[in-house]
Amino acid sequence: MDLKGLEERLGHRFKQPALLQQALTHRSFSAVHNERLEFLGDSVLNLAVAHLLYDKYAKIDEGDLSRLRANLVKQQALFEIAQTISVSQYLNLGEGELKSGGFRRPSILADTMEALFGAIFLDAGFDAAAKVVRKLYEAVLAQIDPKTLGKDAKTLLQEYLQGRKIALPTYNVIATHGAAHNQEFEVECLVPKLDVRVVGMGGSRRAAEQGAAKLALEAVVALAPAAAKRARKTTRRDTQLSLPVATVQTPQADLLTPAEPAVGKTA
Amino acid sequence: MDLKGLEERLGHRFKQPALLQQALTHRSFSAVHNERLEFLGDSVLNLAVAHLLYDKYAKIDEGDLSRLRANLVKQQALFEIAQTISVSQYLNLGEGELKSGGFRRPSILADTMEALFGAIFLDAGFDAAAKVVRKLYEAVLAQIDPKTLGKDAKTLLQEYLQGRKIALPTYNVIATHGAAHNQEFEVECLVPKLDVRVVGMGGSRRAAEQGAAKLALEAVVALAPAAAKRARKTTRRDTQLSLPVATVQTPQADLLTPAEPAVGKTA
Numbered sequence: 001m002d003l004k005g006l007e008e009r010l011g012h013r014f015k016q017p018a019l020l021q022q023a024l025t026h027r028s029f030s031a032v033h034n035e036r037l038e039f040l041g042d043s044v045l046n047l048a049v050a051h052l053l054y055d056k057y058a059k060i061d062e063g064d065l066s067r068l069r070a071n072l073v074k075q076q077a078l079f080e081i082a083q084t085i086s087v088s089q090y091l092n093l094g095e096g097e098l099k100s101g102g103f104r105r106p107s108i109l110a111d112t113m114e115a116l117f118g119a120i121f122l123d124a125g126f127d128a129a130a131k132v133v134r135k136l137y138e139a140v141l142a143q144i145d146p147k148t149l150g151k152d153a154k155t156l157l158q159e160y161l162q163g164r165k166i167a168l169p170t171y172n173v174i175a176t177h178g179a180a181h182n183q184e185f186e187v188e189c190l191v192p193k194l195d196v197r198v199v200g201m202g203g204s205r206r207a208a209e210q211g212a213a214k215l216a217l218e219a220v221v222a223l224a225p226a227a228a229k230r231a232r233k234t235t236r237r238d239t240q241l242s243l244p245v246a247t248v249q250t251p252q253a254d255l256l257t258p259a260e261p262a263v264g265k266t267a
Numbered sequence: 268m269d270l271k272g273l274e275e276r277l278g279h280r281f282k283q284p285a286l287l288q289q290a291l292t293h294r295s296f297s298a299v300h301n302e303r304l305e306f307l308g309d310s311v312l313n314l315a316v317a318h319l320l321y322d323k324y325a326k327i328d329e330g331d332l333s334r335l336r337a338n339l340v341k342q343q344a345l346f347e348i349a350q351t352i353s354v355s356q357y358l359n360l361g362e363g364e365l366k367s368g369g370f371r372r373p374s375i376l377a378d379t380m381e382a383l384f385g386a387i388f389l390d391a392g393f394d395a396a397a398k399v400v401r402k403l404y405e406a407v408l409a410q411i412d413p414k415t416l417g418k419d420a421k422t423l424l425q426e427y428l429q430g431r432k433i434a435l436p437t438y439n440v441i442a443t444h445g446a447a448h449n450q451e452f453e454v455e456c457l458v459p460k461l462d463v464r465v466v467g468m469g470g471s472r473r474a475a476e477q478g479a480a481k482l483a484l485e486a487v488v489a490l491a492p493a494a495a496k497r498a499r500k501t502t503r504r505d506t507q508l509s510l511p512v513a514t515v516q517t518p519q520a521d522l523l524t525p526a527e528p529a530v531g532k533t534a
Contacts, residue, residue: 039329062306126393
């Protein structure tokens with residue numbers, strides 16, 4: 001297979017093409033596969049991203065730097081980067097993985113990205129690998145909001161309300177459905193000061209609370225037109241909201257029509 | 268303070284001495300402290316050790332490489348390295364930390380080591396930092412047994428017995444002492460085929476089981492003189508055994524005199 005296109009998108013021409021081949025080889029395909037390169041590449045990526053964040057955010061403490069890094073190197077982030085450079089078309093996958101669609105599985109693509117970073121590190125050293133990481137993360141880094149990236153919806157809602165001196169939300173389990181091993185929780189989130197009540201659903205109490213918090217955040221942001229645009233954009237990007245915008249109701253309506261609030265489901 | 272001695276033991280002369288000073292400065296001493304360098308240095312160390320292991324163990328899979336790395340970069344390992352180069356005498360600590368003996372606290376010394384690796388990385392790049400890591404880890408790396416390092420006593424005992432086709436041990440809680448919030452567990456470990464019965468104690472069932480497994484391992488190794496020397500050495504080093512050697516009893520004696528078996532306590 002012609003790998004020139006991939007090398008161009010990575011911004012690295014391999015001196016040892018065998019390393020590139022190995023990085024693209026899943027264990028289902030060959031005994032010479034990419035898992036050891038992935039082990040190495042995970043560390044390469046961690047250091048490269050740590051350095052980028054260290055330089056970019058001179059005033060951020062190490063706790064926030066760690067949170068940002070964790071979010072930039074996690075599977076979903078790597079999967080998205082793998083898609084931008086079309087890694088899937090170059091994968092060496094075994095018969096079974098091919099049939100079951102392994103070439104689009106996030107874990108396989110994310111692992112392959114790490115293996116590629118490991119391969120570049122072995123091929124040309126850390127600086128070469130860091131250059132590739134910097135190039136691939138350029139667009140992502142330009143967009144992130146260091147204050148919110150990687151925070152969960154409950155934390156974001158709490159910080160949003162605290163910043164406006166509004167009393168914190170309360171969460172109540174209002175129903176559970178299903179058998180013990182497969183329960184579904186319904187949790188309401190109340191922000192009394194703003195007359196917001198929304199209901200989230202999920203396979204655990206925690207998940208249902210997070211679902212409710214996401215909806216509540218949408219609701220309170222919608223109520224604050226001045227700050228709405230900025231905050232909503234931040235929220236959407238960082239928590240990957242794909243939930244319906246919550247309706248906001250008067251407390252009376254809440255009590256009378258419990259089925260009405262927006263319901264978000266979180267896996 | 269004259270830092271030449273430290274630079275010599277690190278094997279790195281700083282072009283930017285301010286970075287070295289910052290790496291040695293605890294947050295209790297100054298607003299310009301070492302925590303951001305520690306964040307960076309943690310990644311530097313991870314990659315440097317990953318690369319050393321990748322090169323040294325060409326046949327080990329990434330799961331075992333991860334286990335080895337985790338053990339080499341953990342606080343205790345860094346603390347021991349900090350002691351070999353006498354980092355404590357160079358620390359910049361605040362009044363309170365000085366009085367409470369912060370200069371010998373493992374967490375402070377381990378964090379400082381990471382900060383030093385971060386500082387060297389910024390001062391002269393990854394290869395310079397990796398060279399320092401390689402030098403400091405040389406003695407440690409020469410000694411490790413990749414099959415056992417970082418495995419707990421129960422795992423080691425199980426693998427030892429499996430390797431000799433001996434039936435696996437059983438663990439039973441035989442007594443608990445103390446109030447609910449401060450309980451002490453007594454757990455026996457039985458290897459019936461070898462007539463081994465030992466008792467471990469600990470603040471949790473898990474800790475007591477590990478204590479018992481350590482003693483049982485000592486006992487079964489003592490029973491196998493041929494392989495004893497090698498395995499015992501491995502065991503001592505890797506699980507830091509400081510327990511009395513377990514006595515080995517006949518099953519009858521076990522039942523009649525439950526107070527007799529060797530008792531090991533694990534925190």
